[in-house]
Amino acid sequence: MARNGKRQRWYAAAGTAVLAGLSIATGTANAAPVAPETPDAPLTVRTDTGALRGASTDKARTFQNVPYAQPPVGELRWKPPQPVNPWQGVRDATKQGERCAQQPPGGEVAGSEDCLYLDVTTPRKQAPNAKLPVMVWWHGGGFTRDSKNDYNAERLADQANAVVVTVNYRLGIFGYFGLPGLAGSGNFGFADQIAALEWANRNAESFGGDSNNVTVFGQSAGSMSACALLTSPKAPGLVDKAALSSGSCKLDWPTGALFPGDRAHAPYLPVQEGQAKGRDVARELGCAPGKELSCMREKSTGELIPRMQDFADSLAYGTSLLPLNPSTALDIGKFARVPVLSGSTRDEARSFVAGAMLVKPDAVTSETYPKLLREAFGADAAAVEARYPLSDYPSAGLAWSTVVTDQSWACQTAEGNRELAKYTTVYPYQFADPNAPNVNQLFVPExxxxxxxxxxxxxxxDLGGVDLLKEEPQRELGRTMVDYWASFAHTGNPNNDPNNNDEAPYWPELNEANPTAMRLAPGATEPIDFAAEHNCGFWRTIG
Incomplete structure (x- = not known):
């Protein structure tokens, strides 16, 4: 699979003299002179709130910890993001900052409420007056953890020839808390994400970006937020494309899907439900009726952190930013008509099931499998068990994770893609490297x-600044995926040239005549029958 041709296209856009070089190499008479080398991009830029000084590496230019809103502390805790106050002089943007306040499972409290910052990464070399696509990344983490700090975008920005913006946003109780009468209830983290996207639109040109070519992309909670954005009245004029990884608007987990015994839920909930939950938490923390907000604002970060998980998967709808349940909005076609790249991983639920088994070793066994199915699917449990019999799998953990992957992730993502494709262009995919890095550090033999x-x-x-792709087949897949995402960011189509199959397998768009998804796997990148692989026809008969 030849890859250099596609990468040269994006570098050519930055000013490299590809055609002139080819002319000289082939000995063409009267060849045009080679253009001067593209210069290094300036390390000092001016934004709408002040000047920044960044840094450069061998392949990228970076600006770290750039404020896009005022610190949401004191009276600004649980208020929509407020504009940054302009600064004098040149602000140092060469050092990483805090992640938003959080507590990873089993870990120590980390971060700060003063966290509304973003990073900008561009190619090191950049032609003057460049108009590069802007890619705004919203991280995952169940709406309760992770940070822009975890996502080094130098390789992506360099190979994609794009401006990449990675964003912090308020998490858990700080981002999705609500109370009756509290403006912005359940939407503070979502409002942060939108404010960062607005910042990227306003300041794109300062970094060589094109404010008329902005892609929002995210994974897990970040993708659920990006999908929700498409249904928000804020979307028109703010986003031109969306790339959704493991986070469809249609996700809706049955009982026990994310953890045995966990309630059935979706990532979105009615604002009234979130407000009632916030009131209950405030009362449990000792706040008197009618004084919940002032009382909660007086509490320290450390006092609130233990209630973070209460506000996982709690992005509220029925609000000005999100009037409709995003799932309903897809059903009725009420969303921004922009190109979408959307998919999931082949074995999504294995991380959740393995994590549960580490915490509760007896949670998923051959003895508990029938009970898990009954709790999740009720009267349909027998049909599910007949379709996914334990005898077909090496372990109960693999059987249960396959059920949850197919029902809760794959087929609901496919449903969302079908709804989107009724009104816009959709490119579906499945990531399927069986030897992918174990980023979750879960080692459960079953x-x-x-x-x-x-x-x-x-x-x-490069997670944490480390390239985890150690084998050449994985590196080749990484180059292929970045090229697809880059092509999509540049043109709205992951194919470099829709009529050229020489560089990478052609990725067809989704429609009734072609219901396939692109499998992304080393040596096996090709369209597949995604619905058949995940038994989606069967799942449409359940529930």
Whole structure:
């Protein structure tokens, strides 16, 4: 699979003299002179709130910890993001900052409420007056953890020849808390994401970007937010494309799907439900009726952190930013008509099931499998068990994770893609590297991770600044994926040239005549019958 041709296209856009060089190499008479080398992009730029000084590496230019809103502390806790106050002089943007306040499972409290910052990464070399596509990344983490700091975008920006903006946003109780009468309830983290996207639109040209060519892309919670954005009245004029990884608007998990015994839920909930939950939490923390907001604002970060998980998957609808349930909005076609790239990993649920088994070793066994099915699917449990019999799998963990992957992730993503494709162009995919890096560090012999949730991330980003792709087949897949995402960001089509199959397998758009999805796997990148692989016809008969 030849890849250099596609990458040269994007570098050519930055001013490299590809055609002149070819002319000289072939000995053409009267060849045009080679153009001067593209210069290094300036390390000092001016934004709408002040000047920034960044840094450069061998392949990229970076500006770190750039404020896009005022610190949401004190009286600004649980208020929509407020504009940054302009600064004098040149602000140092060469050092990484805090992640938003959080507590990873089993870990220490980390971060700060003063966290509304973003990073900008561009190619190191950039032609004057460049108009590069802008790619705005919203990270995942269940709406309760992770940070822009975890996603080094130098390789992506360099190969894609794009401006990449990675964003922090408020998490958990700080981002999705609500109370009756509190403006912005359940939407503070979502409002942060939108404010960062607005910042990217306003300041794109300062970094060589094109404000008329902005792609929002995200994974897991970030993708659920990006999909929700498409249904928001804020979307028109703010986003031109969306790339959704493991986070469809149609996600809706049955009982026990994310953890045995966990309630059935979706990532979105009615604002009234979120407000009632916030009121209950405030009362449990000792706040008197009618004084919940002032009382909660007086509490320290440390006092609130233990209630973070109460506000996982709690992005509220029925609000000015999100009037409709995003799932309903897709059903009725009420969303922005922009090109969409959307997919999931082949083995999504293996990470959740393995994590549950580490916490509760007896949670998923041959004895508990029938009970898990009954709790999740009620009267349909017998049909599900007949379709997914334990005898077909090496372990109960693999059987249960296959059920949850197919029902809760794959087929609901496919449903969302079909709804989107009724009104806009959609490019579906499945990440399927069976030897992907075990980014979740889950080692449960009964549930090998393979292409589990989140294992696709190292193919686009160097997580924690480390390239986790150690074998050449994986590196080749990483180059292929970045090229597809880059082509999509540049043109709205992941194919470099829709009529050229020489550089990479052609990725067809979704329609009734072609219901396939692109499998992304080393040596096996090709369209597949995604619905058949995940038994989606069967799942349409359940529930």
């Amino acid at each position: 549930v090998p991770q393979e292409a589990a949730h989140g294992t696709d991330l190292p193919y686009l980003f």
